[in-house]
Amino acid sequence: MNTMIEVKELQKSFGSLEVLKKVSFSVSPGEAVAVIGPSGSGKSTMLRSLVHLEEITGGSIVIQGKPLVENGKYAGASDIRTITASMGMVFQHFNLFPHLTVRGNLELAPRTLKREKVAAIEAKSRDLLAKVGLADKADVYPSMLSGGQKQRVAIARALMLNPDILLFDEPTSALDPELTGEVLRVIRQLADEQMTMIIVTHEMNFARDVADRIIFMDKGEIAESGTPEQIFGSPRLERTRLFLNQG
Amino acid sequence: MNFDYIIQISGPMLEGARTTVLLFLIVIALSIPLGFVVTLMAKSALKPLAWMAHSYIYVMRGTPLLLQLLFFCFGLPQIPVIGEYLVLDRFVAASLGFILNYGAYFAEIFRGGLLSIDKGQHEAAKVLGLSKWQTLRKVILAQMFRVALPAVANESISLVKDTALLYAVAVPELLNYAKTAVNRDFTVTPFVVAGVIYLLMTLVLTLFFKALERRFKFE
Ligand SMILES: Nc1ncnc2c1ncn2[C@@H]1O[C@H](COP(=O)(O)OP(=O)(O)OP(=O)(O)O)[C@@H](O)[C@H]1O
Ligand SMILES: [Mg+2]
Numbered sequence: 215m216n217t218m219i220e221v222k223e224l225q226k227s228f229g230s231l232e233v234l235k236k237v238s239f240s241v242s243p244g245e246a247v248a249v250i251g252p253s254g255s256g257k258s259t260m261l262r263s264l265v266h267l268e269e270i271t272g273g274s275i276v277i278q279g280k281p282l283v284e285n286g287k288y289a290g291a292s293d294i295r296t297i298t299a300s301m302g303m304v305f306q307h308f309n310l311f312p313h314l315t316v317r318g319n320l321e322l323a324p325r326t327l328k329r330e331k332v333a334a335i336e337a338k339s340r341d342l343l344a345k346v347g348l349a350d351k352a353d354v355y356p357s358m359l360s361g362g363q364k365q366r367v368a369i370a371r372a373l374m375l376n377p378d379i380l381l382f383d384e385p386t387s388a389l390d391p392e393l394t395g396e397v398l399r400v401i402r403q404l405a406d407e408q409m410t411m412i413i414v415t416h417e418m419n420f421a422r423d424v425a426d427r428i429i430f431m432d433k434g435e436i437a438e439s440g441t442p443e444q445i446f447g448s449p450r451l452e453r454t455r456l457f458l459n460q461g
Numbered sequence: 462m463n464f465d466y467i468i469q470i471s472g473p474m475l476e477g478a479r480t481t482v483l484l485f486l487i488v489i490a491l492s493i494p495l496g497f498v499v500t501l502m503a504k505s506a507l508k509p510l511a512w513m514a515h516s517y518i519y520v521m522r523g524t525p526l527l528l529q530l531l532f533f534c535f536g537l538p539q540i541p542v543i544g545e546y547l548v549l550d551r552f553v554a555a556s557l558g559f560i561l562n563y564g565a566y567f568a569e570i571f572r573g574g575l576l577s578i579d580k581g582q583h584e585a586a587k588v589l590g591l592s593k594w595q596t597l598r599k600v601i602l603a604q605m606f607r608v609a610l611p612a613v614a615n616e617s618i619s620l621v622k623d624t625a626l627l628y629a630v631a632v633p634e635l636l637n638y639a640k641t642a643v644n645r646d647f648t649v650t651p652f653v654v655a656g657v658i659y660l661l662m663t664l665v666l667t668l669f670f671k672a673l674e675r676r677f678k679f680e
Binding site: 265266267295298299301302303305307309310311312313322323326327355356357358371372375 | 579581582584585586587588589590591595599600603604607677679680
């Protein structure tokens with residue numbers, strides 16, 4: 215398979231507000247794509263469309279060869295579930311389940327979906343917590359964690375289902391500056407392991423470091439995309455330059 | 462106040478308190494599930510169902526509980542044609558009134574609990590592959606009950622005190638015994654004893670709900 219995500223002429227309107235205007239791009243296996251752009255340019259909407267948190271108005275989304283939407287027509291409910299199951303998502307505000315411990319957060323979905331044995335699920339949650347550096351927090355409730363710790367739990371939770379693709383929507387925007395590093399380190403490690411990722415971020419240095427490709431969105435369109443060297447070094451468009459300079 | 466007298470009237474009064482406690486337990490056990498079902502109905506995509514739930518809540522909360530009790534105990538049998546089949550035992554009729562009334566209040570409490578849950582919870586569950594039903598069961602309900610707990614505690618304590626309305630439909634209970642003793646013995650003591658018994662009941666409830674809140678603190 216040579217594309218993980220193929221998006222063609224994606225359109226999305228909220229009522230009369232056109233938020234995405236024929237957005238097209240594709241992501242290859244193992245690629246880390248960073249999406250940058252001003253507030254309101256449609257970055258979150260684009261990401262949410264991929265996992266069917268938004269219903270798009272037109273265009274196609276194909277995940278690993280399987281069409282989620284084709285020319286505005288969605289697949290059946292059970293196909294949608296299987297297709298989106300290959301993707302994990304990490305939210306700006308973590309969205310951890312407050313009534314479950316850290317371990318409970320990780321294990322809820324796999325235990326509910328029953329695709330693996332309980333022992334395997336428990337072993338995996340232990341491994342993943344160790345991987346994000348929170349082995350000692352397994353039995354703690356989210357309310358007792360710092361923002362950076364919460365986001366690392368959220369990443370581990372997403373990894374529990376072995377996603378082929380991880381989507382991040384501003385994973386560090388809700389964090390105090392001194393806590394962003396620990397989260398970015400985990401994401402960087404995933405990039406090193408060739409996880410396919412789309413990361414919406416305002417952290418320009420991080421995007422430049424980690425991403426194989428940068429997509430610059432503006433006013434509901436992909437204004438410009440290219441390697442970090444191209445986008446940060448010699449942006450083609452004036453508006454890209456303006457956006458990068460104001461940050 | 463004479464200690465022997467207190468001992469002497471306490472027997473019959475505790476007898477009356479048994480009715481009070483029984484009513485309380487029946488109403489709590491049935492009105493909480495009822496309220497929960499009504500909450501789900503009110504949220505339903507089926508418009509008639511949602512409309513029914515909202516009307517029910519509106520009527521039960523918008524009219525006096527005393528009126529509802531009088532209606533169930535003395536009004537139902539007066540309905541033309543079907544009335545004769547609706548002559549219920551007074552205690553049963555009153556329990557029905559209490560259950561329907563408190564069910565509406567619990568429905569509102571649970572609805573508030575649902576509204577307080579961030580939509581990110583639904584989104585996270587969906588992206589993790591949980592169905593709507595699984596999300597409701599495993600993510601939403603636990604949080605809803607937690608949020609609702611203090612209000613449920615308040616409502617329960619109100620219920621203890623509202624059981625005294627049985628007096629108005631002439632079902633013998635704690636207050637009824639107290640009033641009888643006051644009239645018979647020309648002393649205020651039975652009212653004081655009744656007050657202490659109510660206080661003990663609300664104290665037990667308060668401690669119980671405090672313990673529940675501590676247990677489900679999620680810290
Ligand atoms: N549910 C919604 N209903 C109506 N309008 C919406 C909705 N969600 C987003 N929008 C609008 O769509 C546009 C794009 O929003 P989006 O959240 O995708 O932008 P963004 O690039 O992620 O911005 P930010 O950097 O602030 O997160 C905005 O104008 C926003 O107000
Ligand atoms: Mg956004």
